[in-house]
Amino acid sequence: MTNSAPFTACQYGADAELTHDPAGISNYNESVYVNFVDPLGEVSALMRIGNRPTMGYSEATVQLTLPGGRIALRAGREPNETNDRWATQGLEIAVKEPTRTLEVNYRNTVALIDTPSLLAERGRQALKNAPSLECEIALTFEASVPLFTIAEDGDCTPGSSQIATDHYEQFGHVSGTVRVGSTTWTVDKATSFRDHSWGPREWASYNGEWLAAWLADGTAITAYGEIEPTGERASGGVVVTPDGVFHPIREYTVYTDYAGEATYSGRNTAVITADGLPTLVLDGSINHFVPVTQRTADRAARMGQMSVRYAGGQGGWGIAEFLRPLTPPAR
Template sequence: MGVRLEPQDEYLHELGPEPNFNESMYFNLYDPGAGLGGFFRLGNRANEGTGEMTCCLYLPDGRVAFMFKRPTVTSNDALDAAGMAFEVVRPFEELTVSYRGKVVLLDDPLAMAEPRTAFAENPYAECEVDLTYRRVSDMFGGEPDTPHERPGEEFARGHYEQLVAGAGTVRVGEDTWTVDGFGLRDHSWGPRFWQAPWYYRWLTGNAGPDFGFMASRVARRDSDDTRGGFVWDEGRLHLCRSVEVRTEWTGEDSYHRAVEAVLTSSERQWRVRGRVLSLIPLRNRRTGPDGDAMVTRISEGMTEWTLEDGRTGYGLSEYLDQLVDGAPVGVAE
């Protein structure tokens, strides 16, 4: 199966006919000097007349500053909604992220497991974000030349990722930080239901400009499905066809607190161990074809990674699980 990726893919694609057509970009970042990290996402779901905007900042004092909105979106002309905007300056080389709006300040980020209560009972602050992201690694991914998703289980027709360096300013209330760190960005387009995977584990990390990785493990309801990712090591992108993930869980709600991942390419193997510094659980709901509510939990963990040679890196560990009787389905693995 071939994969196509061209500079034009950095821009928005023609709106597809599917009711659940989604086009989205995502950026994460962590600056260990400032002790601040976060992620930003915009998704257009124009055929549904809506979008998805997420701003999440892990603050140095342990709080999380968070906002999610569903703005009205009726076209796929730009990723610019609800105070957030992404701009491509140079394809594959430089992009910008900006946000102007409110965030809710969470002393206990786990409170977002009940979003209505969390938004009602916690204070708000004004937030400004201005970041410039520049290329670190080669590109990974693109759009396959043959369909690779089963009908009804679509998540992204095209998808690519890249390790990046990010720098700029973040203001929350009266506090302002100058940040200069590393992260990962992605871009997806095509039909998407958050309920398509049974569960997945998506791990990203950077240890400076010379090392970074992405590990993905996606499970379907009726099969083991896919494992893969990449390692960026001393200027070379290594494709990994094998990914093993082990998780330590905590609490009655089973949130991940520690992760060990082994990524294997055709030439060598890398092992990374992660410690979750802060975690916020997010939620997506949809009514299924039978009328029953389908609930998806996405646990976003800002994570400190330790490499086998002792180097330290940072990134996100994102755990998506469908909830059945209130419990995440992937805990047993």
């Protein structure tokens, strides 16, 4: 039996779960994203589809982090001028019960990559030379908190980057199976985060950090930090405590010297100040570091994606990103 009442704490409800009219926006992007971390099975994943109908294609990413530092990856585009569903490259993300339940399915191959740093400058070559394995993913996302935004107007980031004009997020859990080659992981209520955004997107405009984290006590965090052209820092996000209360983030400071390199040997260390909570200090070891390059016609940015395990009193785990502009654009 389904619950017809929308599960939302913001201006977006069941209707927002549908696709939207590109309205002639030349760099329009409508994106759905789901991740999960299973600390017991030591596997995590991020899965994303972006429709760019006015640019004539859709794009998909399936990235699995596996025990031992390896990753399994598929990332690509295919021609598409429609914006009626999220299905491409063998990946489909479908809303089954708006604001509450998603189905995530994937059936295609993935490249098994032992050295993710090769993706930074030689991504196509690394994917071509890596062993190709059959992959099947069948997961159900179930929301644990209502839909929420990090800004009242739904802006995707707290700063000036052009990433989306409408955007909402949600924490939940996923259950199902993930198979890579002959190995299958059963996922049982693994911590998960998803979002949906639409509007103009300019990947290379962003300079900052992002984090989705789950602490051992049940606290969930999504945090954004952006370095403005003036050098000032804009912060946003929320901390959701185990009692279900949302605490807006006022400051998210990341201590790193990362500048877009192919590798990073430091830690993921951040301090978060949120309304009504003591200061949170998150200090994490990086289990996987995956450098992805996003390009537009005249610019490029390096997105360093990480799986993180936190130490000390704020023990937990997360998926994080450092995103830095590259000048001149990488070739």
